[in-house]
Amino acid sequence: MxxxxxxxxxxxxxxxxxxxxxxxxxxxxxxxxxxxxxxxxxxxxxxxxxxxxxxxxxxxxxxxxxxxxxxxxxxxxxxxxxxxxxxxxxxxxxxxxxxxxxxxxxxxxxxxxxxxxxxxxxxxxxxxxxxxxxxxxAYSTPKGNVYYDLNSSPEKIGILSHQTVEGLMEGSGCRVDVEDDKRYQLDFVLWKGSPEDEPGWDSPWGRGxxxxxxxxxxxxxxxxxxxxxxxxxxxxxxxxxxxxxxxxxxxxxxxxxxxxxxxxxxxxxxxxxxxxxxxxxxxxxxxxxAKFSPGTIRFFIVYTHYRSTIDFSEDALVEAGRARKRLLNTISNVKHAIYEAPDNDDECGISDLIDENRSAFVDSMDDDFNTREAIGNLFVFSRKVNSIIANEKPGKSSLENVLDFYSEINQVLGIFEDDSNSGSEEQDSRISDEDINELIKIREKARAEKDWVKADSIRDELQEKGIIIEDGKDGVRWRRESS
CATH class of the missing domain: 3.40.50.620 (HUPs)
Structure with a gap:
């Protein structure tokens, strides 16, 4: 593959x-x-x-x-x-x-x-x-400590940190043992003696x-x-x-x-x-x-390459939540479109689009797990999917394939999990498909009764929640706002 x-x-x-x-x-x-x-x-x-x-x-x-x-x-x-x-x-x-x-x-x-x-x-x-x-x-000491003897493998000193012995000696205050019974400053403890008021286990070198x-x-x-x-x-x-x-x-x-x-x-x-x-x-x-959903926090982390520094702020988390919501809205749009889709094999180019984006996903992740680029490609894919839904009538099976692709990506990134049970203060503000359809029914009834104020109010309410209403000759269509 x-x-x-x-x-x-x-x-x-x-x-x-x-x-x-x-x-x-x-x-x-x-x-x-x-x-x-x-x-x-x-x-x-x-x-x-x-x-x-x-x-x-x-x-x-x-x-x-x-x-x-x-x-x-x-x-x-x-x-x-x-x-x-x-x-x-x-x-x-x-x-x-x-x-x-x-x-x-x-x-x-x-x-x-x-x-x-x-x-x-x-x-x-x-x-x-x-x-x-x-x-x-390694060597033991009368105090019941055992140290690794770095002079037994001097060629490995600095092998991972790429520092000189002098540089390591200068910075050796960073969680390096400072007991006075070791032979060499950089020797590190393998077993340490425990006083009676602290946890310890019997060993050949004493309790420790x-x-x-x-x-x-x-x-x-x-x-x-x-x-x-x-x-x-x-x-x-x-x-x-x-x-x-x-x-x-x-x-x-x-x-x-x-x-x-x-x-x-x-x-x-x-x-x-x-x-x-x-x-x-x-x-x-x-x-x-307590303030943000698990999905938002995970997206905030994954939307940066793992080796890059992330600077934390609540504003950054809010923005991450908005970005993730755009992808979730596309998934919701696809689910809604399936209900109205014709039961035929008209793909409208969706199969090629999925294959192209699966390859792009693998290319990004094969490049040292570049999640930032992989998610960037997902935004492009989502915009194209939204355009197809808005302007064409793809068949039901092709739309189901889109959902399968999102699920496939989610098996790796884990960013599309349901936050509905989250106890966070951050509310997704996502209205369910059922509630949208119910509000549209009420709006249609208001329009039939020429209650334009109520109809416009419902339209505005839905728009505030990111729902775009499209009145056409075939009836009302809606989709979630995305970018």
Whole structure:
């Protein structure tokens, strides 16, 4: 079906490359999940919606995708928040895990094939750390900490961030361990000793808990393979998290590369600053869902290329909702036209139009998942469909094919889902087909009774809702406004 090669931008090589999985058409894809110490913010939505689209498109392209994304349910941030709120650490992490899953369901993000939690894999983590010590790639200290020894693989330092050792040393305050018992400033913790008042597990090095980086190596290798096709996450994870994964995973298995393709989504910013809980400039997904429909939020994210920065504002979300509504109006116009369409095979060029736009969609998505261009093409397609409906009389089957094409695209982008059950303050203001037809009947009755004021009032009311009324010799036709 597809002849053009899918190409993806690889952070590791800084080049756009042909996508060729390690094993046939099987794709092992791992995306770093959230640390569950609070409700997730819109920056998290940006990441997980972006990778949801990438996963969906790979499936659309015929790949068998094994998608794994973890939950960090024990971590310094989780423990500190539990202390602040005087809650049990694990109760707190369970609460915010459920909150995260609820948010993802609302945004149409398909559950991963496996969503492993750190606390369920302590033995696996201890076994892996032991293996790294035995390999000479890690060392323990009298304090009960275990560190990865970067001098065991110096050639990999800066391999993903493309920075020099000096540059990494200068910026090593960014979630890099600062304990005073390690040999080298950039060595990172694999296992850290726990005080009695904090969660911990028995290990060969004393009571403690996993470091942040080791969990993803362990869970990706357990549920995917020792070598991944795709490893994904936000740009902020490149260093130290993803570089640490490369070091520890390749030292553990001896296999290179740990991941063939590294894919990173761009930031979501507010006033040009990265949205971050540490900066305090964030909106939770739940806060935004209270004002805007899930479809609008998802469209806002998808209508930007995944590697580009999105600057958040309510005005931008309002505009995204309007843009999405134009596409939804076209779908509604097609559904309405089907009821009046002749039952014949007159296509009016629709089959060629669908084939042309399916090819355009694939070309865009094959270019490093260019959703911005793909949706831009959909607007052009929709305008042409509206023109055919307004000026010609295509047969019912051809119009049904248009709906099938929108459904096909939606399997990848997920932007046409029904928002009717949304609890957001943002009302779609979309009036149903049934209500439109009822108002038209009332208007026709008013016209028959020469009540022109009432008839004009109904026409104006419908026009305010984006419904265009066309009075003709064959009766009244209506369509939803689009552009």
């Amino acid at each position: 597809f002849t053009v090669v899918l190409r993806v931008y690889n952070t590791l090589t800084r080049e756009t490359e042909d996508f060729v999985p390690l094993k046939g058409n099987e794709v092992n894809m791992y995306v770093c999940g959230p640390t569950v110490y609070d409700h997730c913010h819109l920056g998290h939505a940006r990441s997980y919606v972006s990778f949801d689209v990438i996963r969906r498109y790979l499936i659309y392209r015929g790949y068998h995708v094994n998608y794994v994304s973890n939950i960090t349910d024990v971590d310094d941030k989780v423990i500190d928040r539990a202390k602040e709120s005087d809650e049990d650490t694990f109760e707190l992490s369970r609460k915010f895990t459920a909150s995260f899953e609820e948010d993802m369901q609302a945004l149409g993000v398909i559950d991963p094939d496996v969503r492993p939690k750190v606390t369920e894999h302590i033995k696996d983590i201890i076994d892996t750390v032991t293996r790294l010590i035995d390999n000479g790639a 808990r996993p470091g942040w980086h080791i969990e993803c190596s362990v869970m990706s290798m357990k549920y995917c393979s020792e070598q991944l096709d795709i490893h994904g996450g936000g740009l902020d994870l490149i260093f130290p998290h993803h570089e640490a994964e490369i070091h520890q995973s390749e030292s553990c298995t001896g296999m290179h590369p740990f991941s063939k393709y590294w894919i990173h989504n761009g930031f979501l910013t507010i006033d040009k600053e990265k949205m971050s809980k540490s900066l305090g400039n964030f909106f939770t997904i739940k806060e935004v869902l």
